[in-house]
Amino acid sequence: MRIGYLVQQFPPEVGAGPARIGEMVRRWTLAGADVTVCTAMPNRPEGRIHAHYRGRLFAEETWEGVRVLRSWLFARPGGGLAKTLLNNTTFAVTAMLHALRRAGPFDVLVASSPPYFPLPVGLLLARLWTKPLVLELRDLWPEYLVEMGVLRARWLERAVLRLDRALLCRARHVVTVTEPLRKRIIEKGVPSSEVTVISNGVDPDEYFPNDEAPFTPELVRTDGTLLIGYLGNFGAGQALEVVLEAARRVAATHAKVRFVLVGDGTDYRKVSEQAKRLALPNLRILPAIPKNLTRAFYNNCDACLVSLAPLPIFAGALPTKLFEIMACGRSVIASASGEVPKVLNESGGGWAVAPGDAGALADAVVRLATLAPQDRAAMGRRGREYVARRFHRGALAERYLELLKRAATHPR
Numbered sequence: 540m541r542i543g544y545l546v547q548q549f550p551p552e553v554g555a556g557p558a559r560i561g562e563m564v565r566r567w568t569l570a571g572a573d574v575t576v577c578t579a580m581p582n583r584p585e586g587r588i589h590a591h592y593r594g595r596l597f598a599e600e601t602w603e604g605v606r607v608l609r610s611w612l613f614a615r616p617g618g619g620l621a622k623t624l625l626n627n628t629t630f631a632v633t634a635m636l637h638a639l640r641r642a643g644p645f646d647v648l649v650a651s652s653p654p655y656f657p658l659p660v661g662l663l664l665a666r667l668w669t670k671p672l673v674l675e676l677r678d679l680w681p682e683y684l685v686e687m688g689v690l691r692a693r694w695l696e697r698a699v700l701r702l703d704r705a706l707l708c709r710a711r712h713v714v715t716v717t718e719p720l721r722k723r724i725i726e727k728g729v730p731s732s733e734v735t736v737i738s739n740g741v742d743p744d745e746y747f748p749n750d751e752a753p754f755t756p757e758l759v760r761t762d763g764t765l766l767i768g769y770l771g772n773f774g775a776g777q778a779l780e781v782v783l784e785a786a787r788r789v790a791a792t793h794a795k796v797r798f799v800l801v802g803d804g805t806d807y808r809k810v811s812e813q814a815k816r817l818a819l820p821n822l823r824i825l826p827a828i829p830k831n832l833t834r835a836f837y838n839n840c841d842a843c844l845v846s847l848a849p850l851p852i853f854a855g856a857l858p859t860k861l862f863e864i865m866a867c868g869r870s871v872i873a874s875a876s877g878e879v880p881k882v883l884n885e886s887g888g889g890w891a892v893a894p895g896d897a898g899a900l901a902d903a904v905v906r907l908a909t910l911a912p913q914d915r916a917a918m919g920r921r922g923r924e925y926v927a928r929r930f931h932r933g934a935l936a937e938r939y940l941e942l943l944k945r946a947a948t949h950p951r
Contacts, residue, residue, distance in 0.1 A: 541575075547612075547657060548578070562936065564576060568604045570937075575642055576605055577642055579612045611633050673712045673946050674707060676724065704727045715735075718736055719878060737939045738935065752835075765796045770801045775805070776847065781900060785901040841869070843864040846874045846894075861882065866923055866927065870888065870915050873889065873892070874899075886925035888921050
């Protein structure tokens, strides 16, 4: 079984997407598949191509037994829509050239989003190679742009959504990560039999409770301090200004509750500047950390946050960090609607409040602070048992591989 995987972000970059994809292709390779990943030169979180890869248009390497073809892209520090689009489009162009030159032949090609541009590139490559295409949608990028107000012109909105429907309807199969996203894809005209949910998940052997030492002074807990952590993207979709306001409210009544926010993204500078203006004594912001420190981060917190903006598109989101936190036996406080509260309610591993409601988030943190340590520990145990049973990445990878085998052999 020869599998091509077109995706912009891949290890050593960190984040939910690289973690999911890296674990999938590693497990497929161990199961006997021949996998080639077509990806970008690593450049996150610094916004600069990593030193080892600079000055090259193309590179080939092996990662965990997986063949990796890397292509140049525009990368500069700082955020903004223009830089992001240039980053994404340059990768699309160079990745297609590299794939045509050195990739293949494959039995099936997977194109993964976000970012969005691997999807049309994947369709073009699949047509040129006359091979089946599987599209993987970890979010609905066009709808996200509409709901965030980025696509203001009606004609442009219609054009982008029409392109999106055309791409989806020309794939052999579509994979997404939650049931609400699956329903929205079916509404675009894709037959229900050709859309499958392969959710995000976690390897409980990689993420588990332990007594790892703090790797930064901000994670040291003293005198009964309750430490609330956030690890992940700093973007408009995470609405971290709500977390800052919640921290401000908590500071007024509970001096022994501290917040530590760690990550990177287009809003990192904006959030950092807002925190400085508020001069919050109970909050620290740190840059992104390597993936091998994420478990230690979770284990040095008493509870962790999952924060999403109050937009309909995020009701279908199930961030990978949710499962990693729960696998580490830590309580979760989520500012989210839809799938995240459903998981927390079913597992008993945490609480969810309405997204965008800083007061409710502050109340949830205070409520957690009043719990006895053994009660917080019990929440963590329930969460770990639940994700190990329902969201084990090994089982998810097996399902995905079987789906790809069917897509490669059964005509649409």
